[in-house]
Amino acid sequence: MKTTTAQQDFIRGIWKENPVLIQMLGLCPALAVTNSVANALAMSGATFFVLSCSSVLISTCKRFIPHEVRISAYILVIATFVTLADMLLQAYAPVQHKELGAFIALIVVNCMILGRQESFSAKNSVFRSLLDAFGTGIGFTIALVMMGGFREILGTGSFLGYSLFGPNFEPWVIMVLPAGGFLTLGFILLAIGAIEQRRKNKTAGKAEQMAEASS
Amino acid sequence: MSDQTLFSIFFSALVVNNFTLALFLGLCPFMGVSARVETALRMGLANIFVLVLTALSAWFLNTYILETAPYLRIISFIIVIASLVQIVEMAIKKLSPTLFRQLGIYLPLITTNCAILGLAIFQTNRGYGFMQGLTFAVGAGLGLTLALVLMASIRESVEFSDVPGIAKGTGLVLIIAGTLSLAFMGFAGLL
Secondary structure (H helix, E strand, O other): OOOOOHHHHHHHOOOOOOOOOOOOOOHHHHHHOOOOHHHHHHHHHHHHHHHHHHHHHHHHOOOOOOHHHHHHHHHHHHHHHHHHHHHHHHHHOHHHHHHHOHHHHHHHHOHHHHHHHHHHHOOOOHHHHHHHHHHHHHHHHHHHHHHHHHHHHHHHOEEOOEEOOOOOOOOOHHHHOHHHHHHHHHHHHHHHHHHHHHHHHHHHHHHHHHHHHHO | OOOOOHHHHHHHHHHHOOOOOOOOOOHHHHHHOOOOHHHHHHHHHHHHHHHHHHHHHHHHHHHHHOOOOHHHHHHHHHHHHHHHHHHHHHHHHHHOHHHHHHHOOHHHHHHHOHHHHHHHHHHHHOOOOHHHHHHHHHHHHHHHHHHHHHHHHHHHHHOOOOOOHHHOOHHHHHHHHHHHHHHHHHHHHHO
16 A cells, blocks of 8 residues: 555544444444443543554564464454453443443454454554554544434433533433434434535536536 | 343343344344345354354353453453354365355354354353353344344335435435334333
């Protein structure tokens, strides 16, 4: 990938190739733990940590990993860092650790992390891999916090535990239930689809005008 | 050891705490292979098979090996699942080439299915014994298959209806899944 600059490596993961909203990777944690902003932040923090550490380690060791067993090697590295993240959370954020429960361990099978290792860290320098991991991690965080924000504000009328609308607000209980997760992500995707289509129409319209003007 | 009855474990995993629709496990195949009922059914059956094997090996690991080293749990589970899927794949290839062709790409994909690792971890956290673990695995597998097949049949009919352009794709699938998840909440009073 000699054609991209370091800046592009970093920016790409945030919006254009956002892991959750565009590539549809890592959907399980994005839906399961976003019933409050605090949980979403804890989950993104843990994923960010695992992703950056494994990207650095794997891009460092890429010459020593035989091609045939690379997937198993990646999984092992990821599992080691997930165990670390699990212990760190248990020590420093016991409340969040209890809320997230099994989903911390399930970071191992988050396809987003394995995907970045296979498609980027295995072929690029340590610095580039770290930038790529940061970009992807930030993109993941944005998506999760957005989902968590929508669901917490509508579902409980508060943001990070602070009440927003006063006591008269009737919470939309469905938003914090599992069904709310599916619906929120569904509507976010519809909105993104609409924005993309509009942009496409606009550029198409401009091209037409240009063609008319030149003729 | 947990003192739930086998019956309640089975129905809880099958419908009330359905892996896909209530716990969001195994969403990748749910989005990926739910376009046709036939493939969805096959994927579900392959999943049941691997889930049962995983439950057995997770029980074995927990009882005989991991007691002295609980911090190795995540690593050892994922290694066992990955090698298990490989062994099953080789065995099926040797014993029944027809079935192997039918399952195709779905078999190796099961390794990265969060439902499998999720099952092993839930089983450990809840302290299920041998029979309880086995019942849990069968219930969860049937629940996954049920969700997959329902989704696939809905998507097959959606294909023939006129939806707006922006809704073609994952957005609509997620909203259908949300509606299904709402419907499954009705089972909550069952237990």
